[in-house]
Each structure stands twice: as structure tokens, then as C-alpha cells.
Amino acid sequence: MHLQRRDGTPTISARASETTLETDATPSDFTVPRAFDTSLSNNFTAPCAAFFRGLITDSNFNDCHPFSLMLQTSSGFFDASKSYIRITRTLEVTCGVNEDQCTSIMDGLALELTSDANCAVDYANDNPQVLQAYNGLLAYEPLYQASCLRDDDGRYCYANAVTNTTATTDAYPYYLPVGIEMPPGARPTCNKCLQDVMAIFSSFGGNSTQPISQTYNGAAAQIDMGCGPTFVNKTATPLKGAAPGNDVSFIPTITLFVMLFLYFFQ
Template identity: 40%
Template sequence: MASTLSGRRVQSPTFSHRKPTASWAVILVVLACLVCHTMAATAEAVEPVETLVMDSRTPLQEDGGWVMLSNDDLELRKMKRAPADPQVTTTFQIAVSTVTQASTTTTVAASPLPSPLDGGLSSNFTSDEEGKTPCPGFINSFLTDPLFKQCYPLSILLQGSRSFFNAEKSLVSITQVLDASCAPNATFCNNYMSDLSKNLTKPENCGNDFALGNSIVRDAYMAMVAYAPLYSVGCLKDPATSMYCYANAITNLSNPSNVYFYYLPLNISLPGSTVPSCSSCLQQTMNVFQAATANRKQPIANTYGSAASQVNTICGPAFVNQTLVSELVVGAGLRSRPLTWTAAMVPLLAVLPWLL
């Protein structure tokens, strides 16, 4: 449309309608991006799903706390901690073969038995008028005597043997020692040890050292005198397990008190802190010791009463008899209070093998 302005004709502007430049394809792409973004945000907002995890390990209490062990670790610990069966002796067989020789089977030999007085003899021995020391020679002579070796006295092993101390650490080895000690004839060995104790204290042998209190000589003498009661208790067996009572006592690391009783015949009193196990073995042992007190020359006559009192304090007033049996003197009748024939026979039969 034209208009007139100051006499001139002015042409009015015209507007043209243009088509939009964005295509539908671009719009669809944008919408698709928005949808994807919205779905991703929604997925992130979903709470996580809880998964139940089963722990198949086994709980084990250790050092005051709990640890979790796998089945393999648990079996390994059981194998390491499983105690050896004390009644089973295992023999290992080793096949030895060479290029020219067929395989053979070798059985492992038993360990050598401990030797008495193997700690060595000290030089603290007296000399005779000629300047010689006869005592060590006499000790070495009876240690090599076949009869002494045959008797294999437990009493002397208790008094001085390093190898015996090592043997006590194993149930198998201490059982072998007790088998050897219980094998000989007790009556013969008791007589042999009695004669040996008399020869030991002769002046030409170890009498001077005995009088001066030489520990090796006095301990050896005490062990010779106490051969019989220690032979008897050393050969006692637990009726429930058929195992040696001494072997049970010496391998019981949780309560070593019962071992102390085997030193009573050697004139060694019980420690005041002794808390024994009130077992059948202890009761049998104390019964043997009480019977042995009939011979007042036995050191057990000096130590039995107080030991029996300690036992009854722990195990009950009637667990063992605290009274020494009436003294018996061979060839002189009965000493002490009169006894009926029946009462006299009980201790007599118990100690007769030791007095003959």
C-alpha cells in the first residue's frame, strides 16, 4: 500500500511468510536424546537389590576370640592337633632298592634303653693311703656287671640318668624302659641289690665317700636299698587302660604331682604343694608303700606317714591307710604290738619277697 508523505509517495513494507528451517528429523533426534537421558536418570534412582552371601567357613574359638576357617584350613588344624594314640605303636617300613637288587623291607629298630648314672662321675672322691680313688672304679665295675644290667633297676634310673629323663618324654620309650625293668626276677634282683649296697659302703670301695656325704654314692645306696618297693610300683598297671601307672603319671603334663610319689622310697618327701590325682594307680601305689614300711630299714618308713596324710587331705580321709604296718624282723619274730596270725600274714605276704 502506498501513502503520501510530504508530497512524496512512499511504498509500504511488505512481510513475506518463510518456511521453518529445522527439519522434522532434527526434532526427532532431540526428543530421542531427552528420552534416553530421562530413562538413565530413572535407572540410577532405583534402589540397589540386596544379595544374600552365605559364608561357608567354620567359626573356631582361638585365644579368647573367634576366627573363621575354611574347610581345608579346619582339617589341616585337626591333623596337626590330633594326639597320637598311646596304645598304638607304628612301625614304618622303608623299601630300599638298587639297580641290581630287588626291593627289601626294613623295620625301624627300637631306641636303646637309658643307662643309669650316665651323667658322669665327679672328681670329688676321697683317696686311699696309696693316693688312689677306689670308689669310681667300683661304681664302673657294677655298672658293667651283666647281673646289674639284667636287673635294670628303675630305682637307680630315677636317681641319676640323663637318658632316662629324655625317655620319660615319650609314652612309647618310657613303656619300653618299664618293660625291661619289670622283666627280671624281683626276688633275685632284690638280693643282688642288697648285697651290692653292702659292698658299696665298704671302706675299700665307697665307704669313706658315703660317710662324707658324697651325693652320687648316697643316692646310689638309697636306690639299691629301695629296689623292691620301686620295682613293685613301677610295674603296676592301670586296671582301666592296662598301661603302666608310672607311664601315665610321667606323661600327664597337666598334673605332674603323681610323679612325686615315686621318690618317696628314696627318702624324698612330697612337696607341700602336691595335689595328686585321686586315681586307682595312686591308691595301689600307696598300698605297696604302706606294706613296705614293715621293714623299718626302708626309707619309705620315714616318708610314708606324711605323704598318706597329704593324700587323704585331698582325696578323702579313708582313701589310703595312714598308719605304718607293724614292724617285721626276719629271724626275731614280730616286733611292736602283738598281732593275731591273720593280721600278721597280710603285711608279711606283701613284703616277704623283699625280705628273703
């Protein structure tokens, strides 16, 4: 079997995960999840609150259907991830946009977020939701590329991972680009999807402005302990270019921890 990127470029082979499947057609009540579809915090300065209100109604932002932000801020995405059909349908939408154009939009929004006119004060004060949004904006490109990988059966690697009933930790690596370390002891399935996803992350891990620069090496070493010493690169590849932004930091919200716990350990 061979993995291929959205543009058809072949990569390394993969074996499909055992997933939960639904035999019915795509549910008629399906709607594309949206980032920030839950209530926003009231703990913002006035300029930052205005920025977020503008962000969630920005057509350019919403039309990009950013996986990296849905991953943490969308209850609709969380629900879709429980169904192979729904998450596949979601990925068809998130992967159907112009990557370069949307990367530029997200990078620009990350700069706007941290400007003095918007959320600079909140960012400096480590407001959790601001840091969460900032890291999600920066991580758009690596997570676009990783989430859009398919195997030769046409299955998305992420859909295989998040619905794999025999290995509930398979989705953990997808949180690395938003600054969330892989839990100690987690052992994702040693398949080629994981190998190729980590290769993508390695190419971004050498960029200190990307959140994954803080999480890649530890996760790679942990994966190699379970999958073999040469399964993935133990250290991120050297930096080839820098994305815009400040030094990254991340404080996961309590809500995110609860959602992850409920999903993977219910």
C-alpha cells in the first residue's frame, strides 16, 4: 500500500487501522464543524474580545476551515471525530481549500492577534484561549499537510487514527503541532501513516516559531522506543525558513484536557 498526498505525490506505504465504520451514507444532518463554535471566554481585554468577535465572523478565516483550530476549539469537530463517516466528510472539506492561500491568511491573523491593537496584552499575560488560538493559527500548515494524508484505499490517516478502536492513542501525535506534548507511555500504532505524519512534523520542528519545535523531539524519541530506533527522525530537521510570529508558548485549557480525557478514556 502507498500513501499519497492530496496532490497525488506518493509517499511511504501504510496499513489501514481498524476503525469504527458506519454503513449508512453520510448523515443528512451533517454540517461542517467551525472553529470557536463554543462560547468564548469573557476573560479578554476589550480590544482582544473585539478581535475574536471579528475572527469568528471573518469569511476568509472560516472559508479555510482550519483543521488546526477545529482540533482544539470546535465541539462539532469533537463530535465528528467519533464517526468515521463524519470525520472523513469533515476532512474532505478542510483539505479542499487552497493550502498556500490559507497558510498566508493564518500567518497574517497570528500577527494581527499579537499586535498592540488586538491581543498583545492578553498574549503577554498568557491568556489560555489567546495562546490556544495563536498556536492553532501558526500550526495551520503542518496540520493541513498531516491531516490530508491518505492511504491507497482513499482513507485519511487522521480518520483511521481517531476512530481506531484498538489503539486509542493514535490521534495523539496530531496535537504536537499545537504545542501539546504526547502523554508519557502513549504508544501510537507503528504504521506508515504515523511514520509519514512524523516526517511532516520533523520538517517544521526546526522552526522555533512553530509550537511543534517544543514537542517534536520528545515525541519522536518516545515513538522510536515503541517502534524501533530508526522509525522516525529522533530530532527535527534543520530550519529552512521561519514562519511569522513571536516565541511560542502554550497553556492547554482545562476544557481541552477534559475533552481529550473523555474522548480517549470514556
